[in-house]
Amino acid sequence: MKFAVKKALSSSGARVGVLEVGSCPAPIETPALLLATRKGLPHFISPELLPSLPSPDSNLLQVSPLHFLEGLSTTTISKIGGLHQMLGLKQHGIAAVPRDSIQCLPESKAATRLGASFETPCGRLLIKPKDYIEMISCMKPNIWASLADEVPAWVSEKRNKTSVDRTLRWLDDCISLYPAAGSIFGAIVGGTSLEERKRCAEEVAKRNVSGYWIGGFGLGEGIDERPALLREVMDILPDEKPRLTCGLGLPEEILQGIAAGIDLFDSTYIYSLTLGGFALTFSLDKSGEQHNLQSDQIGSDSTKINLRATAYRKDMSPILENCTCYTCQNHTKAYINHLLNVHEMLAQTLLEIHNTHHYLRFFHVIRGAIQDGSFEEFRQAFLESRREHFKGEAIST
Amino acid sequence: MRNSIAIAVSLRLRPNISNTLPHHKFRPTCFHSHEGHTISCVPYPAPQTKPMALHFEILGRFNRARAAQLTLPHFVCQTPLFMPVGTQGTIKGLTNNELERIGCQIILGNTYHLALRPTSELLEEAGGLHNFMNWPRAMLTDSGGFQMVSLLHLADITEEGVTFQSPVDGKPMLLTPEESIQIQNRIGADIIMALDDVVKTTITGPRIEEAMYRTLRWIDRCIAAHKRPHDQNLFGIVQGGLDPELRDICVKGLVDRNLPGYAIGGLAGGEDKDSFWRVVAQCTAALPEDKPRYVMGVGYPLDIVVCSALGADMYDCVYPTRTARFGTALIPEGVLKLKHRAMADDTRPIDPTCPCMVCKNYTRAYIHCLVTKDAMGSQLLSYHNLYYMMRLSRNLHTSIVEGRFPKFVCDFLQTMFPKGDVPEWVCNAMEVAGIDISSCCAPFPSCQEKYSSDEIGTNDIHMELRLTHTSYRPTRNLEI
16 A cells, blocks of 8 residues: 655645555545445445445445454455455455444443454354454455554543553554564544543654544534544644544534544545435535535435435436436436335435445545645535524524 | 426226326336337227237247246346345345346235325326336236235135125225226336135145136136226236146136236145146146246245246245345355354355445455345345346246256255255156256265254354245156
8 A cells, every 4th residue: 555645735634635545546635435334335336336436435445353353253254365356346446344333342341451452243253353353354455544542532541541551452463463564554532632632642652653542522522522522532643644533424524533633534425315315416616515405305404415305306307407317317206215115225326326425526626625725725615504504594494 | 207297197097998097107008128219109909809918929948948038018027037026115125226136027016005004095196107117128917816815804705705804994984996906007017916715735625626717707807807908917826836737727618718917816825835836837838828827926046947948937935035134145055144153253254256336345243244234135135036036037038948947946946955865846846847857966866864954063154944845656658
């Protein structure tokens, strides 16, 4: 894996970078989105349809090694030759992170000094560094996060401090157990404590890692608490190494993360939208202005529409007129509305395609704004015009 | 494409005039080749000619088996062919481009389900189901009758039609032949099915005779109600249970009506295989040569091979997609139960001879960890299973055209029955079909055992031979 910053703004932490990951056909520009997966493949998008998404933007996947504990031994994965081979995704970059924010959630109460705990569909699992490393060495991802003890925002100071101590110790275990490092991203935790975040970042920065995985977000902290915590961490981390985070899903949160200097984000937000029957429709205008209004429907706002609404029953237009995704090029809102009504899985497939496509375009527009030097204006315009619409909707309804 | 669909469409069907659909890709009166080029446009036929919206050309034969080109308004198809069932306007989880990649030519829509949701009126407004789903190839709808009888509580059949309780609000409702055809006219499929009085073959007695005669009376009502004979083909359905005389009367009655195609109905409902093949053989012998024959509800790959040998052309069944959702894959040897623990470390593809995307990229072990737990598992298995059925269809067609049908049948049977234990009913059917399968059969006595539907555990491949076979004494009366 190779990473280089192409342009950094002085006004904020935002930067455009280029990531070269082993198997990808072309270098990937950051800030970038990692597609959420279940057992290595997208939840609904078939491997046949993955190539219809923008490339190489859509070639980065985030995989949780814990998914495979349900029914697939590491020996078998090894025998097959690793994740790329097993998933038929030889041209994709895979980042392994234990937490997937959907079904594998850190369970801080059950973690011990021996390992991190996760609530998963196979029950509560205790993952020790040795076991984790065994999974990683069989799976051979391009990038992998070290094992972390993530805690929610409301734990005691003592518990928070312990989580940092454990995370650092496990990082050292990971490094020593898997010296052919691959591309290890050191995990940085510390909850909502500025001091602990700083301490953790300083310690991790001393280790020989290829990048950083900023954990502990999306676990109960307020969106307003985050900028300070992120700044504390980013100020310490070297600029030239990439930063990956989890739990920042909404467009506002993405912009917040990018402003702080994060390069890679997960896309569990898209999964939630898809399950809910939502399709993203917010404007991808270069200025950031959110002026398209689709706010008349129940459950919809100007950023997304709820295709379950009966209003779409006879709507023979695509989700978005100018969208070039497979769904908008081939299907109408009426058809998706029907599929949702009759509980057909194709609805989720079509929505996941559109939402992923839309979010990838969002990232593309953001990168453009950073390149132009207009990121801060873009962000302001985006946030303000979005707030205006929400305010307007709240009053009128 | 977007502009044409964005315009709200409201169609009013007028008798004898083909409606012009706003979809830019095709108009129903034009015939298209595989690549989508228009090869001819059929002008409105003179009023005296019986309107037909299909062309059936036999390209090759072996005794009773035929390979043909079936030209429908939306697509040119090769028979024998299998039609996947897309009950509610979609084939469980697969997109249209995947279906095209797999080689699906005709898909089936269920009138009963579609009439409930999204309703035939909405489909008409959308320009038909083709437009609504954006499926560019051919489509067939059933009459709705079968679903009602099999799904609905308190469905009752009278001379008027099928009375039932609406599943939406419990109100009493009536599906008449006229209504069924009207709904199917609005849906707009290339082939529509007459409403028949379908009775399970496991029932005996006067009910079967009653149903057969009613089916004949109803076909006239269907023909009269059909508003779009120029671009929708109304197929009649042969009923009559397992009684050869009744079947004969029904065939003659339908043939007299000179329909574009004929279906053999009332089978695939639990009757024993010996009776099943005899009915198919009798009907295919009596139905006209130059029109397609559709055996409804079939089915298992073995059944399709036998029926094709006997002269049938078209098949439909939920089996491939339904069994995929339970974790079962179709392979030349039979079936593979991917749920089984033994699959967890099997790093071979589902079928090493299969060139589909799933077999080229994934191992049994990986599919095993997905099936019955993750949506992607049933997607991938449905993909493979349908590919298998399309490959079977293509192989049937090509082997007949290329004059090597008997060899194909023998290879097929040898792979499925490596010990030579071909079921008796298959042997008998093949004898009537004039195909020598002695090379695949173990020396007499060929299997008399009943195969249980439990798993036969072996150490290498876990297979399950799912054949419904009953033992019986061979009869000399094989003249059909």
